[in-house]
Amino acid sequence: MTSSNNKDMRPALRAPYKTVDGVEIPTDIYLPTKVSQRDAPVLIMIHGGAFMLGHAGINNRDQIADCVERGWIVLSIEHRLCPGVNVLEGPMEDVKDVLGWAQNGGLAEVLKESENGKSVRADEGRVMVMGTSSGGHLALSTAWTSSTPPLAILDFYGAKSFSSPFWTQPIPEMPAAFHAPLPASDVAAVHAEKTVFIGGTSLEGQPADPTHPNPQQRQAFAMHAIATGKVLNSIWPRYPADLQLIDPVLKVSSSWPPTAIVHGTADQTIPIAMSKELEKRLREAGVKTSLFEVQGEPHTFAGKMTKGSATWDSQRRGFDWLEERLEESYAVK
Template sequence: MSQPLRFVYKVVDDCIIETDVYLPVVPSKAPTSCPVVLMIHGGAFILGHSKMVSMDQISDCVERGWIVLALEHRLCPQVDVLNGPMQDVRDALKWVQMGGLDSELAKDPKTFLFKADTDRIVAFGTSAGGHLALALGFDVDKPVLAILDFYGPKHFADPFWTSDIPEVKSILPTDLTPEFLNQVMDEKPVATQGGVSLEGQTSKGPNFQDPRQAYAFSHIANGTLMKAIFPSEDWKKIDPYENISSDLPPTFVVHGDADHMVPIRLSREYVKILREKGVKCDIIEVPGEPHTFVGRMKKGSETWYLQRKGFDWLQTIIESM
């Protein structure tokens, strides 16, 4: 797989927001219209960037003939989740739909034959990125064709979101002060890349000398994450669970049954209501896998083949158009 292209899809004040673009190998010399995957990284809406994704999953998509956009977005808490990450990925969708990607590809003789099939745009994300993928199905002018959600947070009125997470709390240093944590608010411009991957691609743990990482893990541990990134708690504006309707795009959920960071019961309940509303949907429960297993899974493993069913499902939706 070749190195990705890098394009700007949005500018907000002094914040430049970019995406990596991975192109399939298409032998034809005629202009080729390709399905597009909007791929969104995880990181509790506070951490992560476009390289903190599974290259094996990207390769799988590219080999199917799809263009993959690994999106950056503004990170909380300097912006809240609605006006930052959610708005950015929605603007990325509109950028592709309105010809922004095609315009960039047309500038280079090596890529000008590639075009985005704007009727076949799908969204995929892990953890917080799974939530952002789901957000491309509601409150947008033209939703994505289908959504693949890997263990995305949802149902924010559930008591879980105000509960401690002992597994994370046990690794927190005891000397983190509010003054130190709140240094994250002083970053300029608003960050689009930050901290450690929560997808486990590295054996190194969080760096608690970095205010951004310390801020994220402290709020996750203490059950205050959602309050920190969406202080109004007007969940209807951001929660996929509270926006379930019969008009949603087909949706597939992949979730590990040993997930302590986003309980699998939240995804089970979400899919149950989708079915009741008549939305085309399915769920794969991956045995023994915790949160953020995608970054650690080995290609060819049982987990690899189970999660790949989500991409096979996406392909059936794409090819049905």
Template sequence: MAKPTSRRFIYKIVDGLEIDVDVYLPSCSPGKQETGHPVIVDIHGGAFMLGSSAMVNKDQVEDCLNRSWIVLAPNHRLCPGVDLLKGPMQDCRDLLAWIYDGSFQKALSTGEECKHRVDLDHVFAFGTSSGGTLALSLGFDVPRPVAGIFDMYGPCNFSDPFWETPLPHVQARLPAKPIDDCKSKVFEEFPVPIVGGVSLEGQTNPGGPNFADPRVTFALTQIANGKVMSAVFPSRDWDEVDPLLNVAKAGSRFPPTFIVHGAADTMVPISLSRDLYAALRKAGVKCGMTEVPDEEHTFAGTMKVGTRTWDLQREGFDFLESLIE
């Protein structure tokens, strides 16, 4: 089966760099000219330092298209040349504003034979790993939050000791001789890149990580040594970026949220998502959580349609669909 194709749009420009979004459109439906198509923002993973919009799971995109949703898979600036709040989070929030202020509808309608109308009452956010955190960030500190969120094993609860704990199984993968000055090479990139390495979303590489790439070496070193959050948000003012803390602040005003997490995850422990789920329930937010047996981190990149894992993670999209009246 052919994979879905996309159109490229520019939603912002920073330092002369065009930051783009891949837009996947469902089949034309005359009935949707009245109600409009729900929109889902699909954000890639990569520890906030790696990846690109091209690496989102196309089977999940197809699932959303079959529901007659418009899918937007954005690129965003990658840390550490810009921090988590001012880079990835701000870019995703600017994309949301671009949708809500009508700019996306205007761009979409230009030269389009089939006029897709955007349903602004049903704009959802979805993301895997770091993309899950960014999806959650569209539920707080924005003028108009999304209507619902699907978070797949996104990092949260950044004051938990895990975020300063080395990971021996990742350390074992690091090269014996690191690249000289990989940190300075990454920080010197200008403009700050929106594409880098892999997303860590399960994409296979027969040769293993490309440690000739300074960005890959830098990112995996931070992960291995328990320094990810310090690298991407050195101020450590977690109130500004931690979804768990912001659920508590927003209370029942936080958007309905569904979480999917692999029970065997060693990169982002499932206990962190359980903490988030508990906070959502305590705040009175409509929510749900599915724990997927035996799955490690980044399983979204390799799962097969029709498997138990596939069916379980679809519960997140079903949850969002239930929010559409």
């Protein structure tokens, strides 16, 4: 793989899109570099981390650069992390709210009041959503949680098919330390973090954000849940009940927005068969969809991928697909 040219890329703005219990939940805002007479489409980008780890800064900077070069505004968002809040009332609600914020004047107001952003106008009717791993799931969830769904969704190897027994199986290949029981005090401490949105080393390997007070504690909790097949128990205490509230495969309908999926063929953390099942259901419902397979890549490949590699070219088809949906939208009278 070639080295990236965009590792030092910085957001133009960072602004809150909501406040929860006195805590502002922010998004990084990247502005388009491409000059256009049109208002700028918006892409909401959601990081991975098993719903329990990560932060906005771990999204792939080359992907962000690719999008702003297309003329898009990119919102690299923070969301509350489980298990202090469950996936429906925390991450899924946050993503629904940032979508509404971008569609209904919140983003426009921030841009208008900023020296960096006042020359850019967001196209509130053309807001798209993408994410990786748990972020892929959260992107998909906007199809049924939002009053106005996004123009299109791009899912990178997102979590889905929660009724599969796969989700309760331990992963023996993971280090023995991750299988060992955790101190009760550490478990309680992680559950007590109700509005935390930065935590732990990402599953893609990026380091923890130093602003989080106890990254090792949260990291240990999340890796133990993954190794022992308890992710769903950690993010959805009702499990196995009410999966229809959180599982994309169980929520497919004819009103679902156009959706593309990018998935590595060597993924053992979330097998590509789960994405193929979602693609099949979307097609049966008459939803415009595509599945782009990335040959030989395991889970979380987007975190290590760099511009110029074969993987880069393969995964970029997903963003080209979003561009096609945009062009179709302009053609509609």
